[in-house]
Amino acid sequence: MAAENKDKEKNLILDDEREKLLDHEYDGIQELDNAMPPWWLYGFYLTIAFSVVYLLYYEVTGWGPDQHEEYQREMAMAAERYGVAEEVATIDFSTAEILLDEESLAAGRTIYAATTNLCATCHGAEGQGLVGPNLTDDYWKHGCDLESIVNSIRVGFPDRGMPAYGSTVRIPDEELHQLASYIISIRGTNPPNPKAPNMDRAVECVEQ
Ligand code: HEC
Structure with a gap:
């Protein structure tokens, strides 16, 4: 019974589709081995190209700011915009003198x-x-x-x-x-x- 149904379905598909038909089936659903749509493929190539540029710019050459530099920049910008006080001074106590005044x-x-x-x-x-x-x-x-x-x-x-x-x-x-x-x-x-x-x-x- 199931085999008969399958034959019927197979008759409904076009010849070139039969060639592309993959050899598996789940719950009566079969898959054609179609080429990826171009928009998807080019999008994928674009991400590869992007990753190479990104890697060179941020990691290899170090031209792009890392997260610490970005943080410093943003803090500096915030200080400028909001007039935040200078960072509280830190003291090196291994060399600091005892205060006597x-x-x-x-x-x-x-x-x-x-x-x-x-x-x-x-x-x-x-x-x-x-x-x-x-x-x-x-x-x-x-x-x-x-x-x-x-x-x-x-x-x-x-x-x-x-x-x-x-x-x-x-x-x-x-x-x-x-x-x-x-x-x-x-x-x-x-x-x-x-x-x-x-x-x-x-x-x-x-x-x-
Ligand atoms: C809740 C109680 C408590 C508070 C509050 C406290 N201390 Fe202490 N402090 C202790 C104890 C107990 C020790 C001993 C630690 C040990 O036995 O190793 C100690 C040890 C010390 C030591 C080291 C003493 C030594 O013999 O080397 C210094 C210096 C000190 N405290 C300064 C301060 C200062 C300054 C403050 C306030 C900013 C402060 N403590 C607040 C309980 C306290």
């Missing part, structure tokens, strides 16, 4: 005491130590130089109870500079009720 140290103290940063909540109003260690003595666990202190603040010690920046809210480099300089300035101030150092982990600070 009163203005910077006062600014550092303000940052230390700010309820938004929480330093004083854990290290005491005078740095004498509470939950966190005493910051005025000579015993330090993570280094007492400017760079180490900045690093301690930036990274925090989440597994020991200190979030990054004390409150996880980022402190810009300029303020970190003031804050760390202030902390260095209160070393040896002997505030009342000092928290004793944990001598299992702390080592004596070597003057820099």
